Amino acid sequence: MTIIYQMAKKLHDRIGLKEISVFLFINTVFWTFLAFLVGMIICRMIYGTWEISGILLFCIVGYAAVILGFFGGAIYLYQKN
Secondary structure, rough: HHHHHHHHHHHHHOOOHHHHHHHHHHHHHHHHHHHHHHHHHHHHHHHHOOOOOOHHHHHHHHHHHHHHHHHOOOOHHHHHO
C-alpha cells in the first residue's frame, strides 16, 4: 500500500487532487482488478468455464473491492496519520 500511497502523493503534487481521495480510489481499483484476476483463475479451475461463475465472481470482486480496497485503505490511512 505504500507504493499506492506514493503514487497518490505524486498525483497530488502534479495535478492538485486530494491525496487521500486519490489513494482510496487507486487502492479500491487495484484490489478490484486483483480479485477479478484471481477469481477468474480459480473459477476457471473449479468450473472449467467462464459462463457458470459470473455471479460468484461478481460477489468475490465486490467484497474484495469494498473490504480490502476501501476499508483496508481507510485503516492504512488511519494508522499512517
